[in-house]
Amino acid sequence: xxxxxxxxxxxxxxxxxxxxxxxxxxxxxxxxxxxxxxxxxxxxxxxxxxxxxxxxxxxxxxxxxxxxxxxxxxxxxxxxxxxxxxxxxxxxxxxxxxxxxxxxxxxxxxxxxxxxxxxxxxxxxxxxxxxxxxxxxxxxxxxxxxxxxxxxxxxxxxxxxxxxxxxxxxxxxxxxxxxxxxxxxxxxxxxxxxxxxxxxxxxxxxxxxxxxxxxxxxxxxxxxxxxxxxxxxxxxxxxxxxxxxxxxxxxxxxxxxxxxxxxxxxxxxxxxxx
Amino acid sequence: xxxxxxxxxxxxxxxxxxxxxxxxxxxxxxxxxxxxxxxxxxxxxxxxxxxxxxxxxxxxxxxxxxxxxxxxxxxxxxxxxxxxxxxxxxxxxxxxxxxxxxxxxxxxxxxxxxxxxxxxxxxxxxxxxxxxxxxxxxxxxxxxxxxxxxxxxxxxxxxxxxxxxxxxxxxxxxxxxxxxxxxxxxxxxxxxxxxxxxxxxxxxxxxxxxxxxxxxxxxxxxxxxxxxxxxxxxxxxxxxxxxxxxxxxxxxxxxxxxxxxxxxxxxxxxxxxx
DNA sequence: CTAATAGTGTCTATTAGACAGTATGTT
DNA sequence: AACATACTGTCTAATAGACACTATTAG
Numbered sequence: 325x326x327x328x329x330x331x332x333x334x335x336x337x338x339x340x341x342x343x344x345x346x347x348x349x350x351x352x353x354x355x356x357x358x359x360x361x362x363x364x365x366x367x368x369x370x371x372x373x374x375x376x377x378x379x380x381x382x383x384x385x386x387x388x389x390x391x392x393x394x395x396x397x398x399x400x401x402x403x404x405x406x407x408x409x410x411x412x413x414x415x416x417x418x419x420x421x422x423x424x425x426x427x428x429x430x431x432x433x434x435x436x437x438x439x440x441x442x443x444x445x446x447x448x449x450x451x452x453x454x455x456x457x458x459x460x461x462x463x464x465x466x467x468x469x470x471x472x473x474x475x476x477x478x479x480x481x482x483x484x485x486x487x488x489x490x491x492x493x494x495x496x497x498x499x500x501x502x503x504x505x506x507x508x509x510x511x512x513x514x515x516x517x518x519x520x521x522x523x524x525x526x527x528x529x530x531x532x533x534x535x536x537x538x539x540x541x542x543x544x545x546x547x548x549x550x551x552x553x554x555x556x557x558x559x560x561x562x563x564x565x566x567x568x569x570x571x572x573x574x575x576x577x578x579x580x581x582x583x584x585x586x587x588x589x590x591x592x593x594x595x596x597x598x
Numbered sequence: 599x600x601x602x603x604x605x606x607x608x609x610x611x612x613x614x615x616x617x618x619x620x621x622x623x624x625x626x627x628x629x630x631x632x633x634x635x636x637x638x639x640x641x642x643x644x645x646x647x648x649x650x651x652x653x654x655x656x657x658x659x660x661x662x663x664x665x666x667x668x669x670x671x672x673x674x675x676x677x678x679x680x681x682x683x684x685x686x687x688x689x690x691x692x693x694x695x696x697x698x699x700x701x702x703x704x705x706x707x708x709x710x711x712x713x714x715x716x717x718x719x720x721x722x723x724x725x726x727x728x729x730x731x732x733x734x735x736x737x738x739x740x741x742x743x744x745x746x747x748x749x750x751x752x753x754x755x756x757x758x759x760x761x762x763x764x765x766x767x768x769x770x771x772x773x774x775x776x777x778x779x780x781x782x783x784x785x786x787x788x789x790x791x792x793x794x795x796x797x798x799x800x801x802x803x804x805x806x807x808x809x810x811x812x813x814x815x816x817x818x819x820x821x822x823x824x825x826x827x828x829x830x831x832x833x834x835x836x837x838x839x840x841x842x843x844x845x846x847x848x849x850x851x852x853x854x855x856x857x858x859x860x861x862x863x864x865x866x867x868x869x870x871x872x
Numbered sequence: 873c874t875a876a877t878a879g880t881g882t883c884t885a886t887t888a889g890a891c892a893g894t895a896t897g898t899t
Numbered sequence: 900a901a902c903a904t905a906c907t908g909t910c911t912a913a914t915a916g917a918c919a920c921t922a923t924t925a926g
Binding site for chain 3: 840
């Protein structure tokens with residue numbers, strides 16, 4: 325039975341914070357960006373791909389496997405500050421779009437001890453951090469293959485190494501869009517990070533349709549063709565030009581500048597409308 | 599510098615899980631339902647309101663204040679199992695719709711020690727637990743007043759007591775729909791639970807438009823008028839009958855049963871379409 | 873000239889909004 | 900009969916999808 329106290333001060337003086345077994349918390353960050361894949365034909369535009377920043381683990385557990393940038397939360401650190409600190413450490417940039425995604429708390433997700441991890445999604449224009457990257461970090465291009473039976477095949481490629489894992493999506497209940505994820509094969513990614521990556525990609529896809537977050541991944545100036553390509557690669561489908569332009573018309577403003585030298589008609593540069 | 603190990607076993611043997619200061623985690627559950635407010639006029643239908651289950655704290659901190667049902671996560675308990683356990687304890691029902699919302703981790707949100715809390719949203723048809731409620735728990739009807747300057751005034755009423763708090767919503771960045779919340783006045787709710795309540799209400803409102811979660815709050819059989827009222831009270835606006843019926847037409851199926859005795863034309867009972 | 877993308881005009885199909893009208897129970 | 904809600908028909912407005920067409924550059 326609880327002892328009864330007469331004031332909050334009295335209660336706190338008597339309180340032993342170690343009555344419950346404590347646990348560790350980490351944050352993991354999905355740093356997304358878009359990259360250009362050069363194409364041999366001088367006329368064709370570069371093919372855009374989603375890309376994600378991974379770091380190679382240099383010690384156990386999961387030594388030599390790739391994982392999301394992350395780290396432990398300080399006992400006196402705000403939950404929202406931890407991912408900012410880690411982003412600063414990894415990219416040396418402060419003002420990056422950051423959003424909390426989901427908290428993963430399976431009992432055995434870390435072999436060391438009980439660790440609960442909150443995942444965040446960061447969106448950035450990759451050009452902003454050309455040479456700031458740490459050596460252990462690498463950008464991986466993402467390709468998603470949606471197979472039948474709700475199995476998703478995810479291929480990550482950093483130009484040197486190709487990583488591949490499959491996840492089965494199981495609808496949890498018929499009233500929502502929520503899935504349970506089951507990792508079918510994964511040899512190269514640490515922890516439960518395959519789940520984190522897929523759920524981040526799905527969140528991004530979702531939010532694309534009702535927010536303007538895509539502009540956090542765009543440079544200051546861009547053509548509508550480039551913007552459309554980014555939409556297409558995230559949504560995983562082609563869009564019709566006129567429809568696309570109608571929808572984003574009031575979100576962007578045309579500049580007088582043009583992008584030329586691409587082997588075809590130049591296009592106007594636009595910026596996100598303040 | 600990290601010591602280098604030759605295998606994961608070797609590493610784990612040497613690993614001291616107490617190198618980092620640990621913290622406590624709790625879960626808080628927003629248990630939402632709808633209630634009927636009786637109306638004097640025998641012809642008129644009952645007015646529906648959103649309601650939420652709160653419990654009165656019987657000890658410090660925040661003694662005698664109302665808070666969300668919740669509790670500490672066991673060191674060997676899955677994060678998703680904790681809210682199920684607590685729901686079972688509070689309502690004695692197993693199959694309740696449950697969804698993770700957001701993790702709150704301000705350093706000083708609990709005066710005892712560092713506590714990070716993951717909030718969940720549960721949706722239930724209140725009629726399923728008529729007499730199962732614990733004595734300390736109480737259903738509060740929710741009324742939301744959206745004032746100018748992005749201030750929301752929230753009034754909770756359990757028939758005996760009226761609680762009121764105001765929250766200012768501050769848009770975080772122009773590319774999204776995300777707000778920072780600032781509690782302006784709150785005398786009766788414990789912890790940061792005013793924030794949790796508001797963010798849950800917003801999530802519910804959002805999800806109403808692209809999922810079928812509303813049916814988790816409905817009884818097996820309902821009239822379209824009742825369903826429309828629930829939509830209206832969550833969305834905070836009136837809907838036009840023909841438009842509403844067009845939209846939900848393929849989600850429900852008509853039965854041969856009718857609801858009569860309401861002082862006006864009877865209506866068919868529908869059920870959620872499997 | 874050709875290949876490739878940029879950008880627009882317009883028709884059609886679909887969906888959402890609005891309003892008016894008819895239907896049918898209770899008291 | 901009066902009231903309140905149930906339910907439907909239909910017109911209009913707005914939006915999305917489809918396709919064809921013109922424009923403009925580098926090579």
